[in-house]
Amino acid sequence: MKLREQFRRISIKWRIFACFAGFTLIMLILLWVFQVVFLDRFYQFIKINEVKSTAQTIVKHVDSEDFESTLQSISQGNQVAILICDEYGNISYYQDIMPASLISRLNPLSLSQIFSATTEEGGIFFRQFSREDMAPDGIHQIGPRGGIQNIIYSRIVEKANGSRVMILLSTSISPVSATVNTLRIQLFCITVFMLVLSLLLALFLSKWISKPIININASAKMLGSGKYDTVFDETGYKEISELGHTLNYAARELSRTEELRRDLIANISHDLRTPLTMIKGYGEVMRDLPGENTPENVQIIIDEATRLASLVSDVLDISKLQSGTEPxxxxxxxxxxxxxxxxxxxxxxxxxxxxxxxxxxxxxxxxxxxxxxxxxxxxxxxxxxxxxxxxxxxxxxxxxxxxxxxxxxxxxxxxxxxxxxxxxxxxxxxxxxxxxxxxxxxxxxxxxxxxxxxxxxxxxxxxxxxxxxxxxxxxxxxxxx
The missing domain is CATH 3.30.565.10 (Histidine kinase-like ATPase, C-terminal domain)
Incomplete structure (x- = not known):
């Protein structure tokens, strides 16, 4: 409870500063996480999706007349090795822009095994291998063990003539540890620079945003102390300008009310003094001077008393009416x-x-x-x-x-x-x-x-x-x- 109360007492300038600084810190943390921690996973995810997309494109053109030129263009554009064979491992097409790629080491028996594995898995086969996982006579181990990773993706396609062929794609995923180290150094420099810049910017913005509010608060305290000639600053952004305008209007109205109050006191003082003086004077005359106890003098006293009653009645009436106590x-x-x-x-x-x-x-x-x-x-x-x-x-x-x-x-x-x-x-x-x-x-x-x-x-x-x-x-x- 005390911590909450202390937080509420923090000035708006430092709250704005903390918000800007916190936002910058969160952005830098996210930058580190995505550019360093998950960079390898993002890279592998992108490469795998590229291979799958390439296979889909090849399937669409498998019966086209310019199939070979299409495969060559796809292989060069996507940095992928392409091999097409039948169920016995007989190769009908092979395109590889990377010398000694993983699938270049496969013999007909290995290709036949992959064809069978692809058929068993519903027509699509996908694995990641290290180079040492693949032997000419087939697949010995499955799963990455470090170093350059290779992707094998195969898909069984039935051509228009009824024959089935296997489209086999292969690409490599190079280690990104060197890239990560480079990014880490760059991000460290960027982080230091951004922290310094963001702190300075947050300090400047917090002062710039909070300054009109602080000035208005100071002026409001002066107004509260009875200085009705206080002028509020109406510059700055829209809300602060409108607030300043409203407070200036309130100050003018308070000053006007104060002037009216002084006038009322002066009027009431005058109006009370005059009839009281008349009543006192005529009363003393009637007491001290023989023959002055006349109806005219009594009527004057009655008239002046009526004036007093009317004055008091007006003040009471307006107080009751405006307070709502007289329905x-x-x-x-x-x-x-x-x-x-x-x-x-x-x-x-x-x-x-x-x-x-x-x-x-x-x-x-x-x-x-x-x-x-x-x-x-x-x-x-x-x-x-x-x-x-x-x-x-x-x-x-x-x-x-x-x-x-x-x-x-x-x-x-x-x-x-x-x-x-x-x-x-x-x-x-x-x-x-x-x-x-x-x-x-x-x-x-x-x-x-x-x-x-x-x-x-x-x-x-x-x-x-x-x-x-x-x-x-x-x-x-x-x-x-």
Whole structure:
């Protein structure tokens, strides 16, 4: 277990180095085995197959008119002695490019014996002999005993005229010990050279392959320590380049989140300090000064406390929604009537002109409390950013089984490069906007999270100087008159 753990802790550079070095070592071992250890066996195997292939070629041409010229060409091309005789040992053809070959020493009796042996073995006879194993009067011993080895291969063939002849082939297998010694010296030199070259190459390749990974790892450690301005190298092979690009994106998002977090702390600190100061100040005035305990002063304290409650509620809502600890409670309800009730609560804001246009009541299946939060936040956002005419317009439309609620303001609009950011937590398009300073920047993020939970569509259409239109859609269930 400890060895496995230690192996896992080895750096990728040395793992790659070990793989390249091991591969080279295996190739060299295979080269030694096949070129030295099994060279003699390979050589004999090739020669035996050549003799058998030659015999097959002769059988195909045994009745051809140019049989003798074919045999001569085969003998010269394959370094093989060829003899054709009948069952009595009478030779009808003999071709030998190697003087004093093994079959040249055979007399008719020996040839007749080989013919009989070939017949007994089903028409094909094959043996390997040393030169001393063959005598003019026949075969005394069978099997190689060292020195030059000879192959005897015979085959009985029936010609077109009905007569049977024996095709007898012979070739020699020279000892390869000298060749093996030569190869051994060459392979030793090659092995030394290849080992040195492979180790250097493995070291270079391991560094080249692992360097981008090591650099990314070092940069990731810097990012983990809180240095969000860390830049990851995006060069190198494809996977490393893509990883670097992804980590750079993650670093930018972390930096952006950190900036938003600082903004949130600053906003919350400001928003908490202002109402608390107001509550404390008016409370002290009402305590210390006679006649200041008026309904107006009490209402100010109530309003500021409401602001505090709203701030805390927003922070708690977004935390619960995004952690998934507050599930949906779906039910059928009248969305149109729910919006009317919400807008009645804004009636005290007499200096704002809030209108709602709906030609019928629409029912949906959703979490009524959470959808009301969506409407509240969109209306509050419109009130915060609407223009000097203080107009906020809410419209309900129905199309293709979907009900769309749109909230329009007449404010300054949203720059195109910031439209994708407005749904993020703590984000404010215009931090200098006087009325925007009283919010936390969580409203639209709450809207986004709730609608995502419902699977509803949402979006914004905005043009600078002409205001913005926020909308969301839900499945319509029932239409009523």
């Amino acid at each position: 949906l409670s779906r039910a059928d309800f009248n969305l149109t009537e729910s919006i009317r009730v919400i807008l009645q609560r804004y009636s005290k804001l007499t200096d704002y002109h809030i209108s709602f246009h709906a030609d019928r009541d629409i029912y949906v299946n959703a979490d009524e409390l959470k959808i009301s939060q969506v409407v509240y936040n969109l209306v509050n956002n419109a009130i915060t950013y609407t223009g000097a005419d203080k107009i906020v317009e809410i419209t309900q439309t129905v199309s293709n089984g979907k009900v769309r609620i749109s909230v329009r303001d007449t404010g300054d609009g949203i720059p195109p490069d910031k439209i994708n950011d407005i749904w993020e937590r703590y984000y404010k398009v215009d931090k200098e906007h006087k009325r925007a300073q009283i919010g936390t920047g969580l409203g639209l993020s709450i809207v986004k999270t709730i609608l995502d939970m419902h699977g509803g569509a949402y979006g914004v259409q905005s043009e600078e100087g002409k205001g913005s239109l926020f909308w969301f859609e839900l499945d319509a269930m029932e239409l009523s008159d």
